[in-house]
Amino acid sequence: MIPKNYPKPANWQDFQIFIKDLLNEKYEKGFDIYGRNGQAQDGIDILGRFNNNTFGTQCKRLDIDLTLKLIKDEIVKTDKSDLKLSRYIFATTCPRDKNIQKEIIEFNTKRRNNSLFEIELWFWETIEDEINGNLNIQTKYYENIFSKIDPKYKELHILDAIRTGFHRPAFLTPFHLENSNNDFFQAIKDTQEFLNTGKLKNRNGEYFAGSLPYKWLTNPDDIRDMDYVVELLQQIRDYITNGIKEGRIITCERKEDCFCFRDGGKSEIKLDELRRSLLLYLNRVFTRNDMREISIRF
Numbered sequence: 001m002i003p004k005n006y007p008k009p010a011n012w013q014d015f016q017i018f019i020k021d022l023l024n025e026k027y028e029k030g031f032d033i034y035g036r037n038g039q040a041q042d043g044i045d046i047l048g049r050f051n052n053n054t055f056g057t058q059c060k061r062l063d064i065d066l067t068l069k070l071i072k073d074e075i076v077k078t079d080k081s082d083l084k085l086s087r088y089i090f091a092t093t094c095p096r097d098k099n100i101q102k103e104i105i106e107f108n109t110k111r112r113n114n115s116l117f118e119i120e121l122w123f124w125e126t127i128e129d130e131i132n133g134n135l136n137i138q139t140k141y142y143e144n145i146f147s148k149i150d151p152k153y154k155e156l157h158i159l160d161a162i163r164t165g166f167h168r169p170a171f172l173t174p175f176h177l178e179n180s181n182n183d184f185f186q187a188i189k190d191t192q193e194f195l196n197t198g199k200l201k202n203r204n205g206e207y208f209a210g211s212l213p214y215k216w217l218t219n220p221d222d223i224r225d226m227d228y229v230v231e232l233l234q235q236i237r238d239y240i241t242n243g244i245k246e247g248r249i250i251t252c253e254r255k256e257d258c259f260c261f262r263d264g265g266k267s268e269i270k271l272d273e274l275r276r277s278l279l280l281y282l283n284r285v286f287t288r289n290d291m292r293e294i295s296i297r298f
Contacts, residue, residue, distance in 0.1 A: 006128055006142055008061065008093045015061040016045050018141065019091045022127070023048060023057065025134050025199075026206060031055070043077030044088075051205055053086035066094040068103045071119065085117045096123040135198065135211050154211075155218060158198070159289055161211035162226075165194050166282060166294060171275055174298040181240075181251060181259050188237050195230055222288060225281045232278040236271060243267050272298045 009015040016033060023031040023046060031048030034056075035041055044056035058074045060066070071090055078088065101121065108118040122130075131137050135157060138146050146153070170187035194200045198213045214226045243249035248263045261267045276296055283293040 006131055006145070008124065012059070012061040015091075015093065016059045019057060019059050019127075020046050021140065022130055022134070022137055023055070023089075025136055026130065027055070028199075028205075031057075041077070042081035042083055043074040043079075044083070047083075054084060055087045055089065056083060056085045057089040057091055060090070060092040060094075062092060062094050066092055066097060066100055068100060068107065071100075071104070072107075075119065079116070087120060088117050089120045089122055091122040091127065093124050096125045154216070156289070158211040158214060158217060159222075159285065159291060161198065161200055162195075162214060162282070163286065163291065163294065165191055165200050166279070171279065172294070172297060174272065184259075185237075185240070188233060192230070192233055192237075195226070195233075219288065222285050225285050228281045229278050232274055232281070236274050236278075239267070239271060239274065 009018045020031055020033060027048065027050040030050060031046055034044050034047040042056075043058060045059045046055075046057040048055050048057075056078060060070070074090070075088070078085065104119055104121055111118055131142070135154070168187055170184050170191075190201045190205075195214055198211045215223060217223050217226070240249060248261065248267050250260050250262060251258070276298065279294055279296050283296075286293050
């Protein structure tokens, strides 16, 4: 069973380091503590970049209620600095508060109208959701909790992440309805990386869930079937790449950035066959572990 409540870091220094590690897991490194003690902090504790965007994060480990004034006091410092932020995260150990949420919505509306960055609030519940989706953070910071959980948990965590990773249009939509070849290629690439690393990304490249790589599964039959899935993913990628080179698959003229087939539908049929085989192997794994199968719609 997944824990619902996690102990908070003991002090503000530990909280900063914890959030830094969480950001580096979510956005693939590049985040570090900003400045040092004695230097002006410009309203942020952590600075980093992701997808050519600069992120600033303020960390507040509080034993008092969070107020809009406290948030604004930090924002004023950042606005006066020479930092050009794309995103500003205010991370706190305080519990979620609907009144602060409403005030931040109004505050962000005014900032947006003035072309200023908006504030993204991470309450402790938000952070707990991130912990639940990140096995590396669980292992590093809460091993004392997870060591007491049934070992089957890690297995189910891996399998649940795999099911989430394949529950996307690239594997569920009939090929003639696939909207974007760029999205399809990116989905294949991200899924291959996920199976190797355990890190699952959304279309923006943000890490939103994950587990250990599938090779950590203990059932040899599951590993074997997942090996077939990995092989089929590569076959799909190679088939499309070769089809584009040979002119069998092109970008539609009528609708930019979608696939068109110039071989009487043979490529479309082949790609649907490969994806169907892939899902059948996945469903064997899910059935073996008493999990719901993925519906095959083509």
